[in-house]
Amino acid sequence: MSFAITPAAPARQDYPYPVVASAALGPARSRLLRGPCRDEREMPEQIPGTVRVFQRNGRYALTPDVGRPLCTPTVTEAGSVAVVSIRQQLVPVLAKLPSVRPERTLVLRARFRCQVDDAVLVLSSGCWSVEPALVHYLLDDTELLMLGAREDAATSPEVARHILARVTARGDLERPEVSGMTIRLVDLDIFTVDEQLNPTVPGTLDGQFHEDGMDGPEYAYPSTHHLTAAGHAHRSVPHPDDGYDDGPPARHQEAQ
Template sequence: MAEPYPIVDRKTLDRPDRGGPLGLRRRERGKDEIPKVNGQQVRVFSVDGGYLVDHGHRRLDDEKVVRATHVTIVDLTHNRAVQTELTIPSQDAKDFTVRVTFLCTVTDAVTVVRDGQGDAERSLNGYIRSHHRLFQLGLQHKLSEINPVRLNVQTQIEAYVQLKPPRVPGLNMSLASVEVLTPEELAAFQDKVRTEERNFELYRLKAMYDEEADRQRRDWELERKKYELKLSEQRQHYEAMEQLAQQRLQQSHNEFLINEVARKHQAIGDDPVKAAMAAREEKELTATQIADRLQAGKNHAEERADRQQEREFLIEQEERTRRYAMQDALMERERFERDRDYQATLTKLEREYQAEQTALQREYETTQGRELREREDRLQMLRVRLDMLKEIAHHGHLNEVYVDAEQLIKGIAHETGAVTSPLASTATPPELENSLETAGNDPKADAGSGGGTDAHVEVEVARETWREEDY
């Protein structure tokens, strides 16, 4: 709990008794009755309705001290920091805590005691709360939006203090600072965020360290492989040089042996006796071994000759078999080619025959179709002329026009391509039969003067002509 300011302590004083055995001594205050003060405090005594300021120099038996009824300790510290706190609402049903600090100095201790200004913090709290606009500054902001609230609150309080400074009797007050405290929830959240950021940073640093370690490990592995490859190349080079030296040494040795063998062969030749003698001189063989070797060589030469003859016979037999097989293959191939040529020729002839047959069939169908179409055209023309004759007979106009029936029928027969035949059918054409019936049944023809008779005669002539034609 903060120390009270500006009045540190208060005490009511009783009237002291006289001292001495018989109560004849002067009245005096006890040491425990008057509170002690330090260098920045004063005592204010209430004496006979007035006030006496004591800086700690008056004695306990001082007359005014003895008559005092109250004593008050007042703090005279210059620019004493006095804080007051209040809460303002936020948008999300939480409160912002505002802490305002003033620098206070007592200018008149008697006035402070007389007016009862014993708690400057309470006075300043009421002063700040009298600014009603301050309680509306947090309504537009959430609890997490504390920085804009801090700026607005500080601006509002500074303007309020300048326009309406605090007035407390006996005190001089000036604004020192305005703070909007961070809420515990927001502080915990920020601590959590900072912890997570720190953990993330640690994780990032660890990842970077691991990546760098992996990169260095890969570089070291690459360098190691390069070094091993270089060593392997040098080892292979040394081995190749060594093999080359050995090959050259072996080649020199072989050349020496070849020269030595050639020299001995030139000296000995194919004479087995010289060879045996040379071996004996070199102490490689005894006489018995030489004789055995000569005999073995002779036997070996005979066996080699026999094997050579047998090998030549087998080679000759194999060559003869291969030659016969090649001849059979050539004959089979010639036979296959002759069969293939014959089959190709046969296929070609069949295709030509089919093409000729198709052309003949197409030409026959074309000629027959043309003749049929011409015959149908002639028949159609005949039907038209007969229809015209029936119409003339039907309307009774045969007596008005001269119609040579025989000439008409001949003309029709000529137009239609009819040929006279003694064996032609004697049947009456259907068109003439219908014309006859129509002419015979036409009342107009009967009513005319001789018209019906003429028509009948004409039809009869046409019928006789029809019978004579081979249509």
């Protein structure tokens, strides 16, 4: 019986976190008198600052720390492999607040500093992309939603200040929870968008933005109105441990 090695698919530039690449794995190639073993070409590229995590019989495990890891059952019997970033990384998210005035909807734009502490635990909890958990965190506040739904939410500096204060205070007292990951709110700003002019907001990726040395996807709002709270609607949340490392852009791969 012969086996053909299927290389992982070319990278796609959508920069997820923490899973930066993944691939399905077929049966491992058998070797005469040596048992099965996988070829490195079957694996998605592993860049510095990442680890490979294999899924085998519904369980996840890191690459075994042995002399020939690709010939171990953890690897040869795995049905898929994920490359997980263990770098500290800034993750930008957008969260749209409910509004009674669709012509002026409030949108929170936040950045979170994320650090994977246990890649196996992260994947076991079902987190392949942290963004949905961060959006849920921002919107999981009844009082915040009520503030965003006020008639004057998009025009009142007082409402803007209240929203900023509430979200940043909550960031200190109740951080986002993802098993195996440490997350902290870094900064936050508020702007308004006319949903009648931009019905797809938020959710459309449009190139890259560079903010404070950060590279990543940008959500484009061609007709936005920035809301000011005593001159601005932006607040950074400094912390002594904010020595993050964005690292090179992550790459996602899928098996064809």
